Amino acid sequence: MSLSHNDRYILYHGTAKKYVKGILKGGFNISTSDTHWMGKGVYFYDEENRAYSFVKKVRKNATPSVLRAVLEVSKEKILNLVTNEEDKKKFANFIQAQEPTLNNSIRIKNCNMYNEKERDKCIFLIKCAIFDYYCNLNEIELAICEHNTHPGSYKQLVMTSLFIKQDSEVQYCAKTLEIIKKIESLRGA
Numbered sequence: 001m002s003l004s005h006n007d008r009y010i011l012y013h014g015t016a017k018k019y020v021k022g023i024l025k026g027g028f029n030i031s032t033s034d035t036h037w038m039g040k041g042v043y044f045y046d047e048e049n050r051a052y053s054f055v056k057k058v059r060k061n062a063t064p065s066v067l068r069a070v071l072e073v074s075k076e077k078i079l080n081l082v083t084n085e086e087d088k089k090k091f092a093n094f095i096q097a098q099e100p101t102l103n104n105s106i107r108i109k110n111c112n113m114y115n116e117k118e119r120d121k122c123i124f125l126i127k128c129a130i131f132d133y134y135c136n137l138n139e140i141e142l143a144i145c146e147h148n149t150h151p152g153s154y155k156q157l158v159m160t161s162l163f164i165k166q167d168s169e170v171q172y173c174a175k176t177l178e179i180i181k182k183i184e185s186l187r188g189a
Contacts, residue, residue, distance in 0.1 A: 005074055007073055009044075009071045009072075009172065010070055011068070012045050012186070013043065013045075013066070014045070014051035014066055015065055016065065017063035023067060024184075028042045029042075037128070037145065037171055038143045038171065039130075039143075041174050042180065044071075044173075045169070045172070046170060046172065048186060050169060065186075067186065068184050069184075072181050078142045078144065079091065082144050082145065082170055091134060094134055098130065131143060135175050141176045142173070143173040145170070146168045147168055
């Protein structure tokens with residue numbers, strides 16, 4: 001595949017300073033947490049300050065650092081839920097098609113949707129599973145999504161929040177390490 005059919009992204013990954021040398025030496029690891037926005041992968045922002053702020057917020061006792069990475073990925077292997085209307089429509093249809101399965105899920109049936117903390121955890125698990133399943137089925141290597149940073153109702157988070165503009169941020173999730181071509185240290189390393 002020639003480079004002309006690839007998209008190239010320069011993105012930023014926030015991490016604790018203690019992990020920078022390991023990442024620069026051995027590369028990233030795919031995160032396997034089941035509570036990330038877009039499922040398993042390596043997460044990036046298109047703004048350095050967002051990556052830095054993320055670390056400050058999530059790892060309060062760590063020294064924040066930012067790495068810059070170059071990602072190259074075939075256009076056909078990108079799920080862009082920010083600017084690609086066709087991708088948005090396909091993904092929304094996919095979610096609607098999964099509704100009967102989601103409604104019958106034992107994990108969801110056991111989730112107390114009236115308890116805000118438990119509901120939010122279940123919603124994150126659902127979003128993560130949907131992204132991973134969709135990306136695996138469609139051989140997606142990079143998912144791009146704008147997420148509402150303030151959780152709301154079950155329906156809003158599973159459907160509506162994927163396309164909301166207010167109080168949102170764009171994140172990039174590399175589903176495979178092969179698309180990460182270059183990593184360099186920026187801030188705090």
